[in-house]
Amino acid sequence: MQTSSQKPVVLVTAADLAPQALDMLGGFDVVFAGKQPTEDDVAALCAQHKPVAIIVRYGKVNARIMDAAANLQVISKHGSGIDVIDQAAAAERGIGVRAAAGANAAAVAEHAWALILACAKRVPQLDVRMREGHWDKPTHKSIELEGRTLGLVGLGAIGRRVASVGIAFGMKVVAHDPYAKDAPQGVQRVSLDALYASADIVSLHCPLTDENRNMFNADVFDRFKRGAILVNTARGGLIDEAALADALASGQLHSAGLDSFAVEPMTSPHPFQSLPNVILSPHIGGVSDAAYVNMGKGAAANVLAVLEDHARNAA
Known part of the structure; x- marks a missing residue:
C-alpha cells in the first residue's frame, strides 16, 4: 500500500x-x-x-x-x-x-526436463493407474532417451541448460537458432527442416514474435519424425493448438508437455483436456524459490x- x-x-x-x-x-x-x-x-x-x-x-x-x-x-x-x-x-x-x-533460466530448463521425462516415461498416467488399483508392468513400455535425438528450437540461456542435460543423458543434441553466435560443445546446429526430421524430442526455447506466431502448425507437425515428443516451456503462441491436438490424436506425435498456451489462463473446456497423451502445467516453469x-x-x-x-x- x-x-x-x-x-x-x-x-x-x-x-x-x-x-x-x-x-x-x-x-x-x-x-x-x-x-x-x-x-x-x-x-x-x-x-x-x-x-x-x-x-x-x-x-x-x-x-x-x-x-x-x-x-x-x-x-x-x-x-x-x-x-x-x-x-x-x-x-x-x-x-x-x-x-x-x-x-529464471535454471528453473525453466529444469521444468522442460520434468515434462520431457514425464512424457517419455508416462509418469502421470502410471500414477493415476496405480491409484485406481492397476498394475501395468506387463503392458508398459517407456521411451529410453540414451541414443535419441533432442532438438532445441532456441539456444539461449535456457536452451543451453537443456542441451547440457541431454548430453549427460547420452543423447544427440541438435539445435536451431539463427541469432546464437555459437553452440555449446556437443551441440550440432542444423536447419529447422533437419531438426524436425531427426528429433525424437523437440523442445521450444525461443521468444514469441509476429514472425513465428503459430509456426508449429499442421504442415510442420507432418514434417516431424513420427512418434516425436513436443515440449513447450516458451510461449503458447508459437503453436497452432488445434493442429497440435490433431497430431496428438492421430499418433503423429507420441505426446506433448505444455507449460504455456495461446490464451492464459488456458480456456476450459479445451481439446487438450481430453487427450491422454498431453501433460499440462499452468505456465509455472519459471516459478521456483x-x-x-x-x-x-x-x-x-x-x-x-x-x-x-x-x-x-x-x-
Whole structure:
C-alpha cells in the first residue's frame, strides 16, 4: 500500500515481490495490483498513483495502461518474456522496456526436463493407474532417451541448460537458432527442416514474435519424425493448438508437455483436456524459490538502471 510520503511509485502487477527486490526499491512506494489484476485494475492504479515504473508479473501492458501512467519511464518484466508488453507503443512514448533475462533460466530448463521425462516415461498416467488399483508392468513400455535425438528450437540461456542435460543423458543434441553466435560443445546446429526430421524430442526455447506466431502448425507437425515428443516451456503462441491436438490424436506425435498456451489462463473446456497423451502445467516453469528472488531482483535492478539513466540525462 502506498504511504503518505512523496516517494515516486513503482506499480507491480501482482500481489507480492521478493523481499530482496523490495529492499532494492526502498526509495520508492511500491503499489501492488493484486493476484490477478485486470487491464481495468492496472489502468485505474496507473491513473491514481502515476507510477514511474511498472514491474510486470501478470497480465499485459498496452498503450491504454501506458497513457494512464503520466510519469511512466520504464516497464520492467519480472522474467524474460516481453511479448506481454506493447513494445511499439512504449517506444513511441519514450518508455524503456527491460527484461530480467536469464533470471529464471535454471528453473525453466529444469521444468522442460520434468515434462520431457514425464512424457517419455508416462509418469502421470502410471500414477493415476496405480491409484485406481492397476498394475501395468506387463503392458508398459517407456521411451529410453540414451541414443535419441533432442532438438532445441532456441539456444539461449535456457536452451543451453537443456542441451547440457541431454548430453549427460547420452543423447544427440541438435539445435536451431539463427541469432546464437555459437553452440555449446556437443551441440550440432542444423536447419529447422533437419531438426524436425531427426528429433525424437523437440523442445521450444525461443521468444514469441509476429514472425513465428503459430509456426508449429499442421504442415510442420507432418514434417516431424513420427512418434516425436513436443515440449513447450516458451510461449503458447508459437503453436497452432488445434493442429497440435490433431497430431496428438492421430499418433503423429507420441505426446506433448505444455507449460504455456495461446490464451492464459488456458480456456476450459479445451481439446487438450481430453487427450491422454498431453501433460499440462499452468505456465509455472519459471516459478521456483530461487527464480522468484532472481526475477524480482533483476526486475528491480532494471527499474533502477533506467531511472538513473533518465536522471543523468535530465541533469
